[in-house]
Structures are given as C-alpha cells and as structure tokens.
Amino acid sequence: MAISYLRRAYSSFAAHVFDIPPRLMAVLFFLILLLLPTCGLSSYYMWILIYANIIAIFALSWDLLVGRTGLISLGHALFFGIGGYSTALLFRHYGLPLWITIPVAVLLGALAGMIIGFPCLRVKGPYLALVTMAFPLIVSNIIKWSPLNPVFKGEIGIRASPFFPFLPIRQQRIAEYYLTLLLLFISAVIIYKIANSKTGIVFISILDDEVAAKACGINVTKYKIMSFIISSMFASLAGSIQAHFLKNANPSMFSLTLSFVPIIVTFLGGIGSIYGAIVGTYIYYILDKYVLIYLLPVLLRNFNLALPRGFEHAKLIIFTSIVLIFIIRWPRGIARYVTDKLQDLEEARDLDERGPRIWKRYKKKEKS
Amino acid sequence: MIEEIIIFGGIASGVYALLALGFTLIYGISGIVNLAHGSFYMLGAYLFSFITALSLLEPETMSNSILALVLAVILVAIIGSAIFRLAIHPIIGDEVAVMVVTVSLAIIFQQLILIIFGVSFLPVMWPKGSILTTSFRIFGVTVDYSRVLAFVASMILFIALSIFIKWTKIGKAMRAVSQDREAAMLMGINTERLYMLTMAISAMLAATAGILITTSTTRHAGVYMWLHPLALSFAIVILGGLGSIKGSLIGAFIIGYAEQTVAITVPEGGAIIGVVPLTVMVLVLLLRPKGLFGKRIEMEE
Numbered sequence: 001m002a003i004s005y006l007r008r009a010y011s012s013f014a015a016h017v018f019d020i021p022p023r024l025m026a027v028l029f030f031l032i033l034l035l036l037p038t039c040g041l042s043s044y045y046m047w048i049l050i051y052a053n054i055i056a057i058f059a060l061s062w063d064l065l066v067g068r069t070g071l072i073s074l075g076h077a078l079f080f081g082i083g084g085y086s087t088a089l090l091f092r093h094y095g096l097p098l099w100i101t102i103p104v105a106v107l108l109g110a111l112a113g114m115i116i117g118f119p120c121l122r123v124k125g126p127y128l129a130l131v132t133m134a135f136p137l138i139v140s141n142i143i144k145w146s147p148l149n150p151v152f153k154g155e156i157g158i159r160a161s162p163f164f165p166f167l168p169i170r171q172q173r174i175a176e177y178y179l180t181l182l183l184l185f186i187s188a189v190i191i192y193k194i195a196n197s198k199t200g201i202v203f204i205s206i207l208d209d210e211v212a213a214k215a216c217g218i219n220v221t222k223y224k225i226m227s228f229i230i231s232s233m234f235a236s237l238a239g240s241i242q243a244h245f246l247k248n249a250n251p252s253m254f255s256l257t258l259s260f261v262p263i264i265v266t267f268l269g270g271i272g273s274i275y276g277a278i279v280g281t282y283i284y285y286i287l288d289k290y291v292l293i294y295l296l297p298v299l300l301r302n303f304n305l306a307l308p309r310g311f312e313h314a315k316l317i318i319f320t321s322i323v324l325i326f327i328i329r330w331p332r333g334i335a336r337y338v339t340d341k342l343q344d345l346e347e348a349r350d351l352d353e354r355g356p357r358i359w360k361r362y363k364k365k366e367k368s
Numbered sequence: 369m370i371e372e373i374i375i376f377g378g379i380a381s382g383v384y385a386l387l388a389l390g391f392t393l394i395y396g397i398s399g400i401v402n403l404a405h406g407s408f409y410m411l412g413a414y415l416f417s418f419i420t421a422l423s424l425l426e427p428e429t430m431s432n433s434i435l436a437l438v439l440a441v442i443l444v445a446i447i448g449s450a451i452f453r454l455a456i457h458p459i460i461g462d463e464v465a466v467m468v469v470t471v472s473l474a475i476i477f478q479q480l481i482l483i484i485f486g487v488s489f490l491p492v493m494w495p496k497g498s499i500l501t502t503s504f505r506i507f508g509v510t511v512d513y514s515r516v517l518a519f520v521a522s523m524i525l526f527i528a529l530s531i532f533i534k535w536t537k538i539g540k541a542m543r544a545v546s547q548d549r550e551a552a553m554l555m556g557i558n559t560e561r562l563y564m565l566t567m568a569i570s571a572m573l574a575a576t577a578g579i580l581i582t583t584s585t586t587r588h589a590g591v592y593m594w595l596h597p598l599a600l601s602f603a604i605v606i607l608g609g610l611g612s613i614k615g616s617l618i619g620a621f622i623i624g625y626a627e628q629t630v631a632i633t634v635p636e637g638g639a640i641i642g643v644v645p646l647t648v649m650v651l652v653l654l655l656r657p658k659g660l661f662g663k664r665i666e667m668e669e
Contacts, residue, residue, distance in 0.1 A: 072464045072467070074467065074468075074471060119650075119653075119654040122653070122654060123653050125463055125464060126401040126463045126464065126467060127606070127653060129401075129464065129467050130401070130602050130606065130649070130653075131649075131650055131653055133403075134599065134603075134646040134649060134650055135650070137595065137599060137642065137643075137646055138643050138646045138647060138650075141639075141640055141642045141643045142640065142643060144639065145636060145639055145640045146636045146639060147635060147636055256471075256475075256595070257475070260471065260472075260475060263468060313479045313482040313483045314479065314483060316475060316476075316479045317476050317479045317480065320472040320473075320475050320476050320479075321472075321476065323468070323472050324455060324469055324472050324473070327459065327465055327468060327469055327472075328455065328458050328459055328469070
C-alpha cells in the first residue's frame with residue numbers, strides 16, 4: 001500500500017520534474033547556489049564552493065573550445081597559468097589593484113590564445129593535442145628554471161593580493177563566494193550566448209565537418225582563432241581569480257593534473273553543453289572534497305574501519321577511472337542524460353547531431 | 369666539451385631511438401597515439417628496482433639483475449596488452465578519445481606508484497662490483513660502462529626489430545595492417561591480436577629503454593619520471609614523422625644531440641633539459657608539419 005503510494009508519488013513527481021523547461025532549471029540551479037551561504041556552512045565548505053566556481057569557469061572555457069569547436073586541447077592549464085601569473089606579476093612589480101590586474105590578465109590571456117592559436121591551426125587532431133600538451137610543460141619548465149628565479153620565484157610562486165583583505169575571514173569567504181558566483185554567471189551567460197549565436201553555429205559546423213564548412217564559404221581559420229581567443233580569455237580569467245583567491249601563483253597552475261580537471265569535469269557532466277561543465281564541476285568537487293574526505297570516513301568509522309593510508313592519492317585514480325568508464329561506456333555524461341529526459345525527442349536528436357565524435361558513435365537509437 | 373657532447377649525445381640518442389621506436393610502431397600500425405608510453409618506461413624502471421630488491425636476499429649478481437630485467441620487461445608487456453584489451457580496444461579508431469584514455473591511464477599509473485612506493489626515489493642500478501658500475505676514459509671524457517651497454521643493447525634491439533618487421537611473417541602482417549586494415553583482415557590477418565602484440569612489443573621497448581636509461585644516468589626512479597620520456601618520444605616521432613622507423617632513428621639523434629648541447633653549454637641546463645624536445649617538436653610542427661619522413665599523415669596545408 002505504502003509502496004504503491006510512494007511509487008505513484010514518484011512517477012507524478014518525475015513527470016512534473018521532466019516538464020520543467022531547461023532554462024527554468026538553470027535559474028533554479030543558480031538560485032540554489034545563491035542561497036547556499038545562508039545555510040551556515042563552515043568556511044571550509046565555502047572554500048570548496050568558491051574553488052568549484054573558479055574551476056567551473058575554467059571547465060566552461062575548455063568545453064567551448066573542445067566540445068563546441070572540436071579543437072582538442074590537452075594543455076588548457078597554459079591559459080589558466082598565464083592568467084594567474086600575469087595578475088601576480090602585475091601585483092608584485094607594479095602594485096596594481098585587482099580591478100586592474102584581472103582585466104589585464106584576461107587581455108593577456110586573449111593575446112596568448114591568439115599567439116598559440118595561430119600556429120596550432122596548421123595541425124589537426126592528435127597533433128594539435130600533442131602541441132597543446134607541450135606548451136604548458138615548456139612554460140612550467142622555464143618558470144622553474146633557476147636563473148629566472150628573481151622574476152618567477154621558482155617553485156614557491158609569486159604572492160598576489162587577496163580579494164577582500166579588510167573583512168574578517170568568514171565575511172571574506174562569503175563575499176568571495178558571491179563574487180566568483182557572479183563571475184561564473186556572467187561567463188556562463190556570455191558563453192551560452194556565443195554558443196547559440198551565429199558564431200556558435202559556425203563553431204559546431206567546424207566540429208561536424210570542417211571541409212563542408214569551408215565549402216559553405218566559412219572562413220574556418222578565423223572562427224577557430226576566435227574560439228581559441230574566447231576560450232583562453234575565460235581560462236585566464238579563472239586563473240587570475242584563483243591567484244587572488246589563493247593569494248599565490250605557482251608552477252602547479254601549469255600542471256598536467258590541472259589540465260586534466262576540465263576533462264574529468266566535462267565528461268562527468270556531458271561534453272559540448274554549457275550546463276554539463278558547471279554541473280560536472282560541482283559534482284566533482286562535492287565528491288572530491290566532501291564525500292571522499294568527510295562523509296566516507298564517518299561512514300567507515302561506524303563499521304570500525306578507517307581509510308587506508310595514501311587515500312589522498314587514490315582519489316585521482318577514482319576520478320580518472322570514472323572518466324575512462326564514461327568515455328568507453330557512457331560518453332554522453334550525467335547532465336546530458338537528464339536533459340534528454342527533459343527535452344522532447346526532437347531536441348534530443350538535435351543534440352545528438354551536435355558534438356564531437358567522442359560521443360557521436362554512441363548516438364541514441366530513435367525511440368519509436 | 370665538444371667531445372662530451374659528441375659521446376654523451378650519441379649514447380643518449382641510441383636509447384632514445386629505442387624509446388621512440390615503440391611509440392612510432394604502435395601509431396604506424398594501429399593509429400593509437402599512446403600517451404601512456406612514458407608510463408611503461410616508468411613501470412619498467414620501478415619493476416626492475418622492485419625485483420632486484422626482492423632478489424637481494426641472495427647474493428647480488430649480474431645474473432639476478434638480468435633476470436629482473438627480463439621479468440620486468442615481460443610484466444610490462446603483459447600490462448600493455450591488458451590495457452589495450454580493456455581500455456583502448458573498445459574505442460579504437462577515435463584518435464582523440466584514445467588520447468584522453470591513455471593520458472588518464474598515465475595519471476592512474478602515476479598515482480598507483482605514488483600510493484605503493486611514495487614520493488621517495490628508488491635506486492635503479494646494476495649490482496655493485498660488476499663491470500657495469502665502473503667507467504673508462506676516452507678522449508678525455510669519463511664514460512660509464514653502463515652507458516655503453518645501454519647504447520649497444522638498444523642499437524641491437526633496434527636493428528633486430530627492424531629486421532623482424534621487414535622479413536618475418538608477423539612483421540609483414542603488421543605492415544599490411546598499417547597500409548590497409550580492411551584488406552589485411554580479408555587476407556585472414558587477425559588484426560585485433562596483431563594490435564595486442566604490437567602494444568606488447570611497444571611496451572617492452574619502452575620498459576627496456578626505461579631500465580637502460582635509468583641505470584646509466586640518474587640511477588633512481590621517481591614518480592614524475594614518465595613525463596620526460598613521453599615528451600621525448602613524441603618529439604622524436606613527430607620530428608621523424610609518425611609511423612616511420614628510419615625517421616625515429618634520425619629524430620632521436622637530432623633530439624639527443626640538441627639536448628646534450630643545451631645540458632652542457634647553457635647555465636643550469638640540466639633543469640631546462642625537458643624544454644628542448646618539446647620546443648624542437650613545436651618548431652618542427654609549425655615549420656614543417658609533415659615531419660622529416662612522415663608517411664601516414666593527414667595535415668592541413
């Protein structure tokens with residue numbers, strides 16, 4: 001009796017949830033994020049959320065470049081690091097305030113995107129991935145090189161100014177949270193608008209079939225560079241926010257692990273969609289910093305168990321294995337799975353036809 | 369100084385050629401860009417060190433070391449073919465997905481090593497007292513016998529493998545598959561098993577190179593040691609052209625000499641050595657996207 005009632009309640013709930021239009025879902029999602037600090041979270045959880053906001057911007061930029069335009073980049077941390085280092089250097093050598101350093105970092109990021117983008121367009125596919133992977137390795141090696149230590153401070157990194165040094169620590173976290181959330185919202189809206197404008201359609205046409213796009217009279221080179229520049233702008237925005245937030249810019253901003261974070265996150269959420277990158281980031285950081293660090297040990301303690309030593313390193317294995325499983329078995333991502341339910345068949349098929357080959361091979365069979 | 373560059377550059381280049389050969393072989397035959405190649409190198413060195421440490425209970429002899437080398441190489445080959453079967457085979461044909469998967473595998477291996485062995489260095493060396501730990505002087509340069517062994521062994525392996533690919537039946541099948549997969553399948557070649565074999569050979573070469581290089585240069589294994597050989601192998605292979613064996617030999621010599629020149633002439637050059645292959649690779653890709661001897665290449669002009 002109770003079970004059948006619950007089942008009926010669930011089915012009516014599911015029917016209603018999947019009737020909500022996606023835009024409303026997005027607004028609801030941001031509303032929840034807006035209200036989160038009022039729940040009295042400790043400053044550690046605020047820290048996680050702020051960090052998730054920053055990485056969400058970074059993942060969005062990766063998703064625009066790879067998921068929408070199909071230019072595979074395995075070294076996106078390059079732009080992140082350029083953003084971080086340029087803010088920190090501007091602060092250290094010229095003492096500029098952060099409302100100047102962040103825009104300048106974004107502009108420098110755009111410049112870097114152009115400089116890297118032009119030559120990268122001569123190569124394609126795996127070659128492009130190799131070249132993009134090589135750049136951050138080169139830059140981080142140069143930064144760690146000891147003769148340049150007076151400028152870059154080697155492994156220690158350069159100090160940057162915090163956002164709100166005049167507030168007490170708790171208010172500081174809340175202010176930082178709202179600032180990063182605002183920046184994330186603005187970036188998401190801009191990227192959404194770009195992706196759904198004429199330019200965005202051109203990006204998708206390049207992804208689908210570059211030769212056909214060229215045959216239609218599209219200046220493919222111009223649009224590819226545009227994609228590179230937009231993407232690097234947002235990545236370096238994320239980098240410069242992180243430098244101010246952590247008060248430091250160091251060579252780990254160029255690390256391969258960081259380049260890998262947007263890949264994990266977008267595959268978790270669904271590649272080629274704006275919401276996917278954001279949802280994936282939150283899932284990743286909640287799993288990474290809350291479930292695996294806090295919830296799991298508490299659960300295990302109930303059974304008189306403890307986490308094995310070296311678990312800190314095992315987390316990356318878990319997430320990377322998730323990426324592997326997603327790519328090999330379930331390449332459409334979590335958020336996309338939900339939106340397939342949300343949107344009717346036409347739109348779902350439309351989504352199927354977009355997107356890189358990575359998931360195209362797994363086109364859903366048409367429902368009859 | 370010039371003698372040093374010539375001798376050490378030559379020795380390094382020989383082993384690099386072996387490292388790059390594995391990378392180019394698996395790409396040329398199956399189109400897999402294996403970014404876990406550096407991990408095989410690392411696994412080789414770690415397993416060698418681990419197995420020699422196990423056999424330390426007995427008197428430390430040369431035969432024990434050689435046994436450890438063979439065992440480590442075979443284990444890495446098994447790991448390589450298992451990876452191919454489980455992770456790469458389902459998505460073969462999609463180069464970009466393969467790259468993401470192999471990078472993920474590389475990161476997984478790095479973390480596994482971090483968990484099992486920690487961040488501290490592991491000694492990777494030939495047994496004390498054997499001739500390989502001594503050195504001799506030639507043209508005023510002190511050269512270790514271990515480096516000579518590394519160079520000679522890798523050249524022998526390189527030539528043996530070239531002959532294997534050129535003359536044996538399996539080698540012919542490999543070349544057939546690289547030319548036209550479907551036609552080769554119609555001729556009764558089991559491509560899947562061939563890919564697995566190629567992956568095993570490639571992993572073996574990487575592991576051998578790993579053991580030979582670490583025993584003759586740094587003599588210890590660290591967690592992040594996989595990045596430099598990976599960068600090296602794709603730089604060499606792109607320089608010589610993906611899928612070309614002759615190209616990988618010549619590319620190895622160019623990169624090896626460039627690296628030694630920088631290491632010896634530039635101040636603090638040892639720290640910046642990792643930049644050299646990557647910079648050469650980027651320059652080559654930008655100036656001459658086909659590489660020097662590239663065959664199987666699709667490029668935009």
